[in-house]
Amino acid sequence: MxxxxxxxxxxxxxxxxxxxxxxxxxxxxxxxxxxxxxxxxxxxxxxxxxxxxxKERVDEIRVFLDENVTVEERESLERHIRNMEEVRSVTYISKDEALEEFKKMYEDQQGMLDEIEGNPFPAEFKVQMKDPKYNNTVANRLESRPEVSTDENGKKEIKNPRDVxxxxxxxxxxxxxxxxxxxxxxxxxxxxxxxxxxxxxxxxxxxxxxxxxxxxxxxxxxxxxxxxxxxxxxxxxxxxxxxxxxxxxxxxxxxxxxxxxxxxxxxxxxxxxxxxxxxxxxxxxxxxxxxxxxxxxxxx
Structure with missing residues (x-):
């Protein structure tokens, strides 16, 4: 052979x-x-x-708050979100906490961090759903809330990773x-x-x-x-x-x-x-x- x-x-x-x-x-x-x-x-x-x-993080949306929101308005919005049956948890991130998170994420890029003036980051709510299928439903409900910040195009600043x-x-x-x-x-x-x-x-x-x-x-x-x-x-x-x-x-x-x-x-x-x-x-x-x-x- x-x-x-x-x-x-x-x-x-x-x-x-x-x-x-x-x-x-x-x-x-x-x-x-x-x-x-x-x-x-x-x-x-x-x-x-x-x-x-x-997809591991797709059950969470981020709701950015308007700069002029008062503590009472913020707490009212938080209660409104917590009362939604689709929501598992709500976490408030202040402006200072958002800045610290950014610095930790890019701590090895000092040049970029040095260019940051003041604190450009808005406060936000991280809203975790009981199921990712509720992302769009909750995001659409929050579109009408005045406490949510609006971008230069007039669109509410709600980051929904499911779209991506x-x-x-x-x-x-x-x-x-x-x-x-x-x-x-x-x-x-x-x-x-x-x-x-x-x-x-x-x-x-x-x-x-x-x-x-x-x-x-x-x-x-x-x-x-x-x-x-x-x-x-x-x-x-x-x-x-x-x-x-x-x-x-x-x-x-x-x-x-x-x-x-x-x-x-x-x-x-x-x-x-x-x-x-x-x-x-x-x-x-x-x-x-x-x-x-x-x-x-x-x-x-």
Missing amino acids: AVNFKYFLKESGSSMRRNMALTVAAVMVTSLSLIILGVVSMFVHTGNGLAADM VDKVLRWTGAIQKAGIVVVIAFGLVAVALVSITIRMAIYSRRKEIGIMKLVGATNWFIRWPFIFEGVVEGFLGAIVGIIFVLLINAWIISRVESAAENVNLVGGSYLALLSVFLICIGIFIGAVGSALALRRHIEV
Whole structure:
């Protein structure tokens, strides 16, 4: 079996060299489809991770108070919120406490902290819901309260993270669907190119195949070199694709880490699993291309 394996591998290599242009085209299209698949997978993984992280805090809205609110008005609003059956808890954050929270969050960026003049942060209520589905209901009720501050556009300043989560999930879903369509299209082209390459190899060896049949070569002995050729082309396409995916990931990390620290990036374990997955898909593309060519263009 070891001798046969070496023979099959040698024959597939010779065939790939004879049809170098088609082989390179098949490898490149396979790698391109896998690059797209890999990048889309990383984006979806990051988007889902970000959404999942945000969902842990999505049951809380922040209600910013007007600068001129009196203690009595603030306490009245707090009682109003606490009496809502959808609300689990209410926490008041004063202006000074809001400033201290900001300083702790960015304590390693002293330059930015030095630029803060006075205390620009408003007082606020952090309102935690019994269930995230109540976020919009409670936020809408508070829109009419005069104690809530208003931005320059006349909109009440109520921060509802559920809106952001929904937007992230919508974009992630749209990109995932578009990516799948593109990957399928390129995958079909890659299968077709591998199939054409194998057909050319079969045609160029048609006399040799006839002689092998006459001397009693088994069906699979004749087929295996062509199957190996397709699998090798798919494997090479996967390796090229993985290299580019890793380079793209490294570039994204270098750009994102310099701009934001608390972003969920793709980790090494996920990249390892993704690489194995891409290799399997590449081999599958090559095997399917070989199978189609053998089924239609070789009778043994």
